[in-house]
Amino acid sequence: MNFLKEKTKYKGFYPFILLTALLFASAVFQSCEQSNIFSDKDDVELGTEFDKEIKANPKEFPMLQGHQDIKDYVTSIGKEILNSPKIKKRNIYPYNFQVINDTIVNAFCTPGGFIYVYTGLMKFLDNESGLAGVIGHEIAHAERRHVTQRLTAYYGVSMMLGFILGGNPSLLAEIAANLFVGLAFLKNSRDDETEADYYSIQYLKSTKWYPGGITFFFDKIKEEQRKKGTTPGDLDRLLSTHPLPNDRINFVNKELGKLNPKPDPTKGLYTDEYQAFKQKLPSR
Numbered sequence: 017m018n019f020l021k022e023k024t025k026y027k028g029f030y031p032f033i034l035l036t037a038l039l040f041a042s043a044v045f046q047s048c049e050q051s052n053i054f055s056d057k058d059d060v061e062l063g064t065e066f067d068k069e070i071k072a073n074p075k076e077f078p079m080l081q082g083h084q085d086i087k088d089y090v091t092s093i094g095k096e097i098l099n100s101p102k103i104k105k106r107n108i109y110p111y112n113f114q115v116i117n118d119t120i121v122n123a124f125c126t127p128g129g130f131i132y133v134y135t136g137l138m139k140f141l142d143n144e145s146g147l148a149g150v151i152g153h154e155i156a157h158a159e160r161r162h163v164t165q166r167l168t169a170y171y172g173v174s175m176m177l178g179f180i181l182g183g184n185p186s187l188l189a190e191i192a193a194n195l196f197v198g199l200a201f202l203k204n205s206r207d208d209e210t211e212a213d214y215y216s217i218q219y220l221k222s223t224k225w226y227p228g229g230i231t232f233f234f235d236k237i238k239e240e241q242r243k244k245g246t247t248p249g250d251l252d253r254l255l256s257t258h259p260l261p262n263d264r265i266n267f268v269n270k271e272l273g274k275l276n277p278k279p280d281p282t283k284g285l286y287t288d289e290y291q292a293f294k295q296k297l298p299s300r
Contacts, residue, residue, distance in 0.1 A: 054127075054164040056108050062164070063128030067112075070132070080115040080135065086296055087115055090133055090151070093144070097152050100219040105129070105159055113151070117300055125154040127163045135297050140236060144286035144293075149216050149229025156215035162208040206264065213268050221275065226284035228272045234265050 054062075070077045080086060094113040098106045109129035119136040126132075131154045133147075141147050157163070204212070213230055220227040272279065 052161050052164050053168045054161075056105065056128075058127075059158075059161060059164055060109060060128035063109075063126040063130040066126040067130050077132075078117050080117040080298070083115075083296070083298065086135075086293075087113075089293060090115055090138075090147075093148050094131065094151050094155070096223055097148065097155060097219050100222045102215065102218045102222075103155070103159060109158060111155070111158070117298055119300065123150050123154050125157040125163075127158065127161070129155070129158040131155065131158070135300070139294060139297055141233060142236065142287065142290070143229075143232060144290040145220075145225040145229035145284055146232035146236070147229070147290070148220060148223065148225040149231070150233055152216035152219040153212045153230055155219065156212035157204065157208065159215065160208075160211055162204060162212070166205075166208075210264055210267055213264060214271055217268065217271055217275075224284055225286070226281055227275065227279050228268065228281060231265070231268055231272070231281075232285075234268070 071079065091113045094111065097103075098111055111129040111131070113131050113133065116132050116134045118134050119139075120134050121136045121140045123131070123133045123137055131151065133151065133154075137150065138147060141150075216230050217227045220229055
C-alpha cells in the first residue's frame with residue numbers, strides 16, 4: 017500500500033468529520049438549551065460528589081453536630097413540601113435536608129436534591145412559613161435542574177464533541193472541579209430565581225403554610241437593609257447566589273394574586289411554634 021497516497025486521499029476527510037461533529041453538537045446543544053444534556057442520574061452523582069466535598073471541608077461548611085430535633089424539624093418541613101402534586105422527581109432524587117451551623121444567612125441546593133440550610137437563616141426568619149418558602153425555593157432549583165442547565169450552557173458544545181470524538185475525561189474532571197470550588201455553579205440567574213419563587217408558591221399551595229412564605233424572607237432582607245443602610249455581612253453570600261431585585265418581589269406578589277381563593281397572609285404562618293423552635297438553635 018502506498019501510505020503517502022492513502023494519506024493524501026484522506027487528508028480532507030478528518031476535517032470533514034470534525035466539522036460534521038461540530039455542526040451536530042451545535043444542533044444538539046441548541047435543542048438542549050431549554051433542557052439538559054445531563055441525565056437525572058448525572059444530577060444525583062454530581063450532588064453526591066458535592067456532598068462528599070462539603071463533609072470533607074468542615075471549616076467552610078460546619079455541619080450541625082447533635083441537635084437531632086433541629087435536623088428532624090427541617091427534614092419534616094422538606095418532606096411535607098415534597099408531598100405536593102407539583103413535585104415530579106420525589107422518587108428519582110434522594111432528597112436530603114441538612115443543617116450547617118453558621119451565622120451566614122443562606123440555603124443552597126446541589127443537583128439531585130441535596131439541600132443545605134444554615135442556622136443563621138433559621139435565626140433570621142420570624143415564622144415557619146418563611147422557612148418553608150425558602151426550602152420550597154431550594155427544592156425548585158433541584159426539580160427544575162438549574163445547576164446542570166447552567167453546566168449545559170457552559171460546556172454544551174465541547175462536551176458533545178468530547179462524547180462524539182471518543183470521550184474527554186479531562187472535561188468531566190474540569191466540570192467537577194468547577195462545581196466544587198466556591199459554589200461557582202450554584203450562583204443563580206434572575207430567571208432561575210424567579211422560576212424557583214414561582215414553584216415555591218405552587219408547592220406550598222397544598223401544604224398547611226401560607227403559599228407566599230418566601231415573601232416574609234424578602235421583607236426581612238429589605239428591613240435589614242433599611243435599618244443598616246446597606247446589606248449586612250451575613251447576607252452577602254445569600255445575595256451573591258440568590259439575587260433579589262425588586263421585580264422578583266413584584267413577580268411573587270403578582271403570582272399570589274392569581275391564586276383562587278386568594279390566600280390570607282395572616283394565616284398559615286405558625287409564628288409561635290417557630291419562635292419556640294428558634295430557642296433550640298445553638299448560640300453560634
